[in-house]
Amino acid sequence: MTERILIQGGRIIDPAAGRDAVGDLLIEEGVIREIGPRLSVKGSCQKIDAAGKLVVPGLIDLHSHLREPGFEYKETVATATAAAAAGGFTTICAMPNTNPINDNQSVTEFILERAKAEGKVHVLPVGAITKGSKGEELAEIGELVAAGCVALSDDGRPVMNSELMRRAMEYAKIFDVPVIDHCEDLNLSAGGVMFEGEVSTALGLKGIPAASETVMVARDIALAELTGAKVHLAHISCGGSVHLIREAKRRGIAVTAETCPHYFTLTDDRVRGFDANAKMKPPLATRRDLEEIRAGLADGTIDAIATDHAPHAAQEKECEIDHAPFGIIGLETAFSLSLMLVEEGLLTLPALIQKMTENPARIIGKKIGQLGIGDRADVTLIDPAAEWVVDAGHFKSKSKNSPFIGWKMKGRIAGIVLSGVWKSADAEAGR
Amino acid sequence: MGLKRKDILAIAEMEKEEIELILQTAESFKEVSTREIKKVPTLRGKTVVNLFFEPSTRTRTSFELAAKRLSADVINISTSSSSVVKGETLLDTARNIEAMQSDIIILRHASSGAPYILARALRSAVINAGDGSHEHPSQGLLDLYTIKEKKGGIQGLKVVIVGDVLHSRVARSDIHGLKKLGAEVHLAGPPTMIPLGIEQWGVKVHYRLEEAIAGADVIILLRLQLERQGKGYLPTLREYAQLYGLNSKRVALANNGVLVMHPGPINRGVEVTPEVADGLSSVILEQVTNGVAVRMALLYLLSGEKS
Ligand SMILES: [Zn+2]
Ligand SMILES: [Zn+2]
Numbered sequence: 001m002t003e004r005i006l007i008q009g010g011r012i013i014d015p016a017a018g019r020d021a022v023g024d025l026l027i028e029e030g031v032i033r034e035i036g037p038r039l040s041v042k043g044s045c046q047k048i049d050a051a052g053k054l055v056v057p058g059l060i061d062l063h064s065h066l067r068e069p070g071f072e073y074k075e076t077v078a079t080a081t082a083a084a085a086a087g088g089f090t091t092i093c094a095m096p097n098t099n100p101i102n103d104n105q106s107v108t109e110f111i112l113e114r115a116k117a118e119g120k121v122h123v124l125p126v127g128a129i130t131k132g133s134k135g136e137e138l139a140e141i142g143e144l145v146a147a148g149c150v151a152l153s154d155d156g157r158p159v160m161n162s163e164l165m166r167r168a169m170e171y172a173k174i175f176d177v178p179v180i181d182h183c184e185d186l187n188l189s190a191g192g193v194m195f196e197g198e199v200s201t202a203l204g205l206k207g208i209p210a211a212s213e214t215v216m217v218a219r220d221i222a223l224a225e226l227t228g229a230k231v232h233l234a235h236i237s238c239g240g241s242v243h244l245i246r247e248a249k250r251r252g253i254a255v256t257a258e259t260c261p262h263y264f265t266l267t268d269d270r271v272r273g274f275d276a277n278a279k280m281k282p283p284l285a286t287r288r289d290l291e292e293i294r295a296g297l298a299d300g301t302i303d304a305i306a307t308d309h310a311p312h313a314a315q316e317k318e319c320e321i322d323h324a325p326f327g328i329i330g331l332e333t334a335f336s337l338s339l340m341l342v343e344e345g346l347l348t349l350p351a352l353i354q355k356m357t358e359n360p361a362r363i364i365g366k367k368i369g370q371l372g373i374g375d376r377a378d379v380t381l382i383d384p385a386a387e388w389v390v391d392a393g394h395f396k397s398k399s400k401n402s403p404f405i406g407w408k409m410k411g412r413i414a415g416i417v418l419s420g421v422w423k424s425a426d427a428e429a430g431r
Numbered sequence: 432m433g434l435k436r437k438d439i440l441a442i443a444e445m446e447k448e449e450i451e452l453i454l455q456t457a458e459s460f461k462e463v464s465t466r467e468i469k470k471v472p473t474l475r476g477k478t479v480v481n482l483f484f485e486p487s488t489r490t491r492t493s494f495e496l497a498a499k500r501l502s503a504d505v506i507n508i509s510t511s512s513s514s515v516v517k518g519e520t521l522l523d524t525a526r527n528i529e530a531m532q533s534d535i536i537i538l539r540h541a542s543s544g545a546p547y548i549l550a551r552a553l554r555s556a557v558i559n560a561g562d563g564s565h566e567h568p569s570q571g572l573l574d575l576y577t578i579k580e581k582k583g584g585i586q587g588l589k590v591v592i593v594g595d596v597l598h599s600r601v602a603r604s605d606i607h608g609l610k611k612l613g614a615e616v617h618l619a620g621p622p623t624m625i626p627l628g629i630e631q632w633g634v635k636v637h638y639r640l641e642e643a644i645a646g647a648d649v650i651i652l653l654r655l656q657l658e659r660q661g662k663g664y665l666p667t668l669r670e671y672a673q674l675y676g677l678n679s680k681r682v683a684l685a686n687n688g689v690l691v692m693h694p695g696p697i698n699r700g701v702e703v704t705p706e707v708a709d710g711l712s713s714v715i716l717e718q719v720t721n722g723v724a725v726r727m728a729l730l731y732l733l734s735g736e737k738s
Contacts, residue, residue: 198628202443204543204565204600207627274544320521320542322563 004028005422006041010050010381014057015354016361016370025055027377030420035371048422050381053414056353057369058090058121058378060360062180062258063155063234063306064331066092066123069110070099075311075398077114077123080331083309083397084121085423087331088413090378091122091368092309096133097156103128103139108147121418122378124150124364129168129179135159138168145175150364153180155234158216160186162223169229178230178256178363183216183241184282193321195268195283203271205321210289213282214240221248224255232363233257235308237282239292246301256363257296258304260330261337262403264293270403276317276324277403280310298346303359305352307334311399329397333390335382336409343410349384379417386412394429434732438550438557441566442607450611454576456728457721463500464723474503477734480528481507483539483560484521489695490560490570493719494537497726506533525549535733538562543600556733564598570694571604573725575612577718578649581690586613589686591643593675594653594702595624595664601694602653606632619643620653620675623664640675647685652677652693652702668701677703682712690714 005027012035013020024039025032061084067075077094084092094111096102102111108125115123127144131137133154141152152172158181159165165181172179189212194200196207217233221244224231236242236259245257262280267287270278278284296302310327317324338356341347347355361369368378390407392400415424434449442450463471479498481491491507498505508528521540525548528536535556538546543563550557561567579585590609596602596618606629609616616634618625625636637643644650657668665671682689691703691712699705708715 196627198631201626201628202603204563204603206564209627274547318522318548320540320545320548322542 004041004043004045005048005417005420006039006045007048007050007055007379007381010053010055012055012371013350013353014371015350016057016358017372019371020350025371025379027379027417027420030377032371032373032375032377034373046422048381052383052385054349054382054384056380056382057357057371058380058416058418059088059335059356060369061089061092061307061309061331061334062304062360062363064092064094064309065097065311065327066094066111067311068098068114069107074313077111078118078120079396079398080309080311081115081120081123083329083331083395085416085418086396086413086425086428087333088335088380088382088416089121089331090380090416090418091124092331093124093126093150093364095153095155096126096128101128101133102126102149103131103133103144105143105147108144108149112148120423121416124148124366126151126153126155126180128152129154129159130164133157135161135164138164138171141171142175145177149177150366151178151180151232153182153234155180155182158182158184158186162219165220166223166227169223169227169231173227173229176230176365178232180232180234181216181220182234183213183220185212185215188212188215192283193279194271195285197268197286199268199271203274205271208283210238210240210285213238214244217241217244221245221253221255224248225253228254231255235260235263235282235306236293236296236302237263238285238289242292242296242301246296246299249301256303257301258306259293259297259302260306260308261334262328262330264290264297264341265337266403274321275403276319276321277328277401279321279324279326280328281326294341294346297341297355303355304363305334305338305355306360307331309397311397312401313399314401317401327401329395329399329402332395332397333402333404333409335413336388336411337404339384339411377417377420381414381416383412383414385410388412438546439568439729439733440546440550440557440559442568442571442604442611443566445611447611450572450575450608453572453725453728453732454579456732457576457724460727460731461721461724463727464720470500470502472502473731474498474501474734477503477534478532479503479505479535479537479730480533481505481537482525482528483507483509484545485539485541485561487539487561489719490539493722494560494726497723498730500723501727501730503730521545522548522552525553529553529555535730558729558733561600563600565600566604567600568604569722569726569729570601571608572729573718573722574605574651574692575608576721576725577692577714578690580721581714582648585609588614588648589617589646590614590649590651591617591619591647592651592653593619593640593643593677595655595659596620596629596653597624597626598656599653605651606634617643617647621665621671640681641684644681644684647689649690649692650677650685652691654694654696655698655701657698672701676701677707679704679706679710682707692718695719
């Protein structure tokens with residue numbers, strides 16, 4: 001381990017500090033020691049030339065599925081964190097829908113031990129809201145938080161029972177952790193495999209109406225208002241939800257929201273040809289929804305960009321779309337897809353970085369995602385001009401279920417500093 | 432003369448000229464079925480596989496007869512979809528079949544898009560014999576053939592499709608084919624069975640059957656899956672029959688010489704009263720006869736392209 005790292009001449013963007021300037025950044029003993037236009041360092045020091053590159057807080061993903069324990073054939077803590085590192089993330093939140101479900105201390109501890117032993121980035125577990133995520137009884141939330149869970153979610157499923165959701169929100173207030181809801185009305189979405197609209201009609205596939213998401217978003221907002229708890233809405237996909245959240249925020253309700261790159265990049269048209277790599281939940285919606293999601297990102301209605309990284313093995317996706325599981329991987333393409341929002345003038349670069357660092361950190365109440373003096377040195381270096389082509393063979397993720405394979409993208413991750421240790425992307429890729 | 436494509440998956444993807452070529456070819460094959468020896472050597476040495484993951488005696492027999500009249504070797508494989516939960520099984524089954532040197536695979540499957548998986552992976556030509564609620568192109572083509580034969584043409588006709596459009600692959604194939612050939616297409620059915628956004632296809636939607644039928648030249652009735660009642664689509668079959676069942680009184684609202692069609696099998700007394708189903712306007716049995724000729728045309732055109 002190198003004691004000191006000097007990152008030189010990069011564009012340092014730290015939204016939490018309002019910083020956006022070219023300069024140097026010195027890391028010592030795992031923490032950020034100094035930032036300045038030009039730092040002179042005496043003694044031995046690893047120097048990283050960051051000229052032309054972005055130097056930003058390590059990216060944070062609020063929403064990843066690591067699949068371990070239980071589904072190691074899809075992904076493991078080791079492969080998911082390798083994918084995260086390749087995508088510029090230094091911290092990822094692990095959703096609890098493993099097998100067993102992360103609804104008790106021993107599973108949380110297992111994930112944390114795995115992460116410590118072979119993780120390439122920091123892993124923050126999310127505990128289940130209800131036992132077995134069955135939506136029937138509250139999990140032992142206090143114990144989960146004590147073991148290291150930073151949020152609660154039954155992701156993969158909503159908590160359909162509104163009374164139980166109310167109690168979960170109230171109870172979560174003791175520990176000041178957010179309740180993350182997967183907004184879906186299971187009756188409205190039953191049997192659906194894609195967004196309900198002209199494309200589902202053309203393909204003869206059972207549709208999921210936009211209302212499946214919006215009725216739950218509306219409910220969660222009402223419950224957030226009732227309980228005063230921190231409520232975070234996962235993977236927002238349609239325009240109706242953006243309207244509801246915007247209005248709720250205007251009224252001062254403590255609700256936050258995330259969307260994923262696919263929802264501001266693809267529409268339900270991508271399902272034509274019956275490609276199961278376009279099957280996800282919530283489903284890809286219409287062009288109009290996509291525009292509303294972008295508008296919600298631009299005006300701050302949507303706080304964070306998360307990946308909903310959901311690995312599935314090839315044979316599970318190479319089949320009838322009815323039988324294929326929902327979800328796509330996302331850790332390795334998230335930043336480049338999000339950078340398009342900057343290229344298109346929708347977000348400034350600092351605003352984008354904020355949605356992938358400061359805001360996710362604020363949502364889970366962790367003092368990360370910033371480059372303050374004395375902060376743990378988690379830093380991401382990005383070459384914003386470099387172009388690359390998404391190649392399934394280069395994914396670090398164990399699964400390859402991406403609808404973006406073959407896409408040409410801008411913005412290559414040059415590497416990360418994780419707790420003060422520099423990991424060059426080229427070295428990790430064996431280039 | 433062959434087709435420009437390897438597979439027949441959906442009428443939505445076909446050019447008007449391709450549809451016309453298929454209908455013309457079917458016309459010449461219809462004559463074969465009237466001969467004393469109903470067989471031509473066109474597909475001698477070719478292997479046609481009927482791969483049915485969903486039971487359908489009618490469609491399977493029609494394809495089988497079509498292939499045999501062209502002197503092809505025919506293999507029938509029926510598997511229930513319920514025993515095939517994993518998609519790899521579909522591909523594996525198909526790859527095994529292709530390893531037996533199949534030339535054309537006819538696939539019937541409960542999942543929309545299933546034939547696309549085969550078409551992408553296999554060298555054999557694939558004919559979609561009905562996939563989920565997506566399309567049933569050979570049925571659509573035989574409907575077009577029947578209308579053209581009886582009416583002399585399709586351009587400008589008012590065609591009404593009645594019933595469960597939401598779940599009907601026949602309706603989708605019919606609508607695409609009819610629109611491409613210039614018909615005016617109207618749909619009639621309960622709103623629970625009219626799919627979202629279908630108006631964007633240039634069809635007119637009615638919730639009242641009488642209003643739709645007025646001035647119609649053709650009425651295509653869709654088969655109602657009886658288990659739809661009680662699932663929120665319909666209160667009772669009795670009420671459906673009252674609102675959307677075709678009877679003589681309603682037929683009288685249509686133009687003189689109206690054709691009544693149905694892809695079969697009919698639920699008598701639900702979609703249509705017996706006197707209409709067996710009446711002068713009904714061309715339901717002719718659809719069955721024409722089905723063989725249209726399927727001969729498809730097999731011939733697909734194999735011709737390959738040789
Ligand atoms: Zn979810
Ligand atoms: Zn998820």
